[in-house]
Every structure is written in structure tokens, then in C-alpha cells.
Amino acid sequence: MIRNKWLWAALFIVPAVELFGFIYVASYLGAPKTMLIVLATSVIGLLMMRFEGKKVLQDSKIQMQEGRVPGRTMLDGLCIFFGGLLLILPGFVTDLIGFTLVFPLTRPLYRGFLLKWIEKKMKNGTFTFYRR
Template identity: 50%
Template sequence: MATYRLRGGKGWWIAAAFIVVPALEIWSIITMGGWIGGVATFLLMVASGIVGGYLMRQEGRKAWTEAQRQMEAGQMPGRALLDGLCIVAGGILLISPGFVTDLIGITLLLPLTRRFYRSVMLAWLEKKMRGGSFMMRGGRGL
């Protein structure tokens, strides 16, 4: 029997997320169903997916337009790219069934709360680059 070890023990939180997040989602769906009923819970989940898709499209357009504007001005569109990552992640979370991921997804899509995620991502990237643990790997050059 093969045993698998997470690299350096640093990825344990990924394994935990695959267990904890679905359990929280099931619990939230059952709880919401008890409060408002099964049909209303189902319709609320469908509505969150539709609203999430709409918001993702609108905010994605804004981020894309901003990235294009910055590139045309000769600037690196760093903030717009981080916004785009947040928007994609938020859209995916809103499309997936459940209310916990919906809450996180909506905060990733709304510009006011997206700033928090963007600053966390930027701080993480800066820490990785300063520490030398973030390396670009690619082809052999041109």
C-alpha cells in the first residue's frame, strides 16, 4: 500500500479544506432548508449562481478594461491582474453549491471587499519574492 506525504507538511490545509468545506456546505444547506424550506433553499442557491455569473461578467469587464488601459499607458497592470484573479475565484465559488462559498465568493466580487483579498495576495507575493521562494520557471529563452 502506497503512503503519500504532503510536501514538507505545508499543504495540510489543502487536505483539511477538502474535508471541512464540503461538510460546512452540507450543514449550511440543511440548516437553511430547515429555516426557509427546501424549495426556497434550492431557489436561493440557483439565484446565487445566476447573480454570481452576472457579477463576475460585469466586474471582469471592468478589470479587463483597466488592464488594457494600463498596458496602453505603458504600465504593468498588476492591480488589475490581481482583481481578475479575485473575480475568477469569486465567480467559481458562487457557481458552486453552498452558502459558505457564496459568502466568500460575493466578497471576492464586490470592489469594496475585494481590496482586502488583493492586499493579502500582494503581501503574500512580496513575501515570496523577498524570501526567494517564488521563482519563475519557463522555457529556455528566445
């Protein structure tokens, strides 16, 4: 039940913050430039996501061919995926978080939190995985 409350809160808070960001930036730059910036960040972000995603896929293939489990690489792939989703959404805050998820130098910050979250879920038994 708590998860649903957070989801509902995010559904209302995120658009409100993004709308405030649009209004704030547009008051300084004007609406056309603001829309151009939002469009440009989305395109640049999607190109970065595509490039980084290909790199992660290549790294994971190499690791699997060497007989290693691509654990860190899989977490990088998750970060890139969620960063790409955030970059698709219009807005400055979601773009900022999306860029930091996709950019390789800032991705380790999220990887640590993601690893702790997965470990907690596995200990609780709410996160399970199946083997073939």
C-alpha cells in the first residue's frame, strides 16, 4: 500500500515540478527557446542512450563469452534504460536525472543505490529470480 502512495505522489509532484521549471526558464529565455532546449536535450539524451546501450551490450557479450556473469554491466543497462525513459519525458528535472543515469561518469552513483535496493529486496523475499 505504501508503494501506491509514493506512485500517486510522484504522479502529481513530478509534473508540477516540471511545469514550474518550464515557467521559470521561459520567463528568462522565452517560450520558443525553452521548447528548443527541451527538444535538444531529449535528442542528445536519446543519442547518448543509444550509444551507451550498444556499449553495454557489447561488454555483456564479451563477459558472457569469457564465462563471467555480467552483473555490473546489467546494472549499467538498467540505469541506461531508466535514464532513457526519463529523457523521453519533457522537462528539465527528468532530463537532468536521465542524463546522469546515462552518462558513464555519474552512473556509478546510481549503481550503488540500485545494488543496495536489490540486495534489500532479496533479503526480504520480495525480489526473486528464477533459474532455468
